[in-house]
Amino acid sequence: MQNITRLYALSKRNVILRYKNSLVGFFWGFFKPLLYLLIFIVIFKQNSGIHDYVLFVTSGLILWFFFSNVTGQSVGSIVSSSGLLKSLNIPAYYFPLSETIGELFNLLLTLVVFFIIMKWFGLVYGLKLLLIFPCIFLFAVFALGLNLFLCSLNVFFRDIGIIWGTIQPALFFLTPIAYPEKNIDPKYSLFIKCNPIYYFLKLGRSIFYDPAAPSLHQWTSCLIIAIAMYIIGHFVFNRLKNQFISAI
């Protein structure tokens, strides 16, 4: 019970801090994907040859921005919490975990707006849409694993935060979000398939956009990737956590 209270307090802090001193606060969360969407419509829509392009892009964008926000916030979460970590016996993993929870909360709010607006852009209401919750859960487990990995290494090598900020935009264009998968030259398709985020976005897009429900194969790939990433992150984090205090 005390753990839940503590996690809640930290998650709340993260949500408050994110939009502190900004004028329209939470709505910036919508503004960013909207801006990207407009750019994509201008640049990619004509050549994409797909129906309901807005729905196609948006379903990828909301998952991508969840991922990009949560990793971007978490990478420095241990370093920036040095005051608390040095004065209170509180497990260090609460910090990346509470960042993930705070960002999930943001995603849920975004989803509400998404469900309402996308009605006009071809979103079909139905029970299938509920599948997005297990999909988000798997994606969040994957993101948490990556966060544990990034934030613990960042304590010792601050380069990680900088490198991650550089890799992210590249990863964005490597993931078929603005363009359909079939536009990629088949000889590079292996390249795309090495990108773990591709599988989660594809799963999300199957739920929002494709007429058919996602296949069992899609679910199992996401499950395996999420668990594998979590195990790696957990292992690295646990190896390093006893030395955090000396380096922050």
Add this chain to the structure above:
Amino acid sequence: MSSDTIINVEDVHVSFWQNNVGVYSIKDLIIHRKSPFTSKTILNNISVEVKRGESLGIVGRNGSGKSTLLRTIAGIIKPDKGKVTVNGTFAPILAIGAGLEPELTGYENISMLLALYGTQRKNTNAIANIQEFSELDDEVLRMPVKQFSSGMVARLAFSISLANDSDILIIDEVLAVGDQGFQAKCMEKIYSIKDQGKTILFVSHFPDDVAKICNKAILLEHGEMIHSGNSIDICNNYRQLF
């Protein structure tokens, strides 16, 4: 270990990784296969026992390992060797501005920290007590903590830590920045906590305060405990260091 022992530190050894990252680090890492970290001993062979109701002072030069010892006792740092046994609950370590989030307001910090420290949320008295003890008015507490003066930060941090009813209070050189009135008030509060039979761990560079508050003390030098015993004697030893 007898039953009235509240803290028992046995042969504790703590070492930190020291980061050697620099311009040549990648070359060292790849060509010389040198680890980017070296291990540095911070605390070596420390053994202390504190009985219920006793207060322990820790003195020593800057960098002698006092804060690390406090953090090891509080469970924040895990020792490489040795064992720390504690039979009680801790208030958070009182250090200057400990745990306060500069971007959040005084009130937001109070509610966040009370939740993190495990104080009951329903305890609305806690907030009133904090406000009363810190003597910070409503207008101040609505400001972000980054706009506080260092004395105000110390007042707030001290008051929040005291709101938690715990067996052991850890004070790490926090009193130096408050004004005279507040310092006197804090000392009074510390005495009253002591009179309630609680245990205090006290780090300070003012030997007189240590001698007054604590009955026992230890003197650290380069991570080793060079003296331990009666606080008045230890404070004299400390003065002789300089």
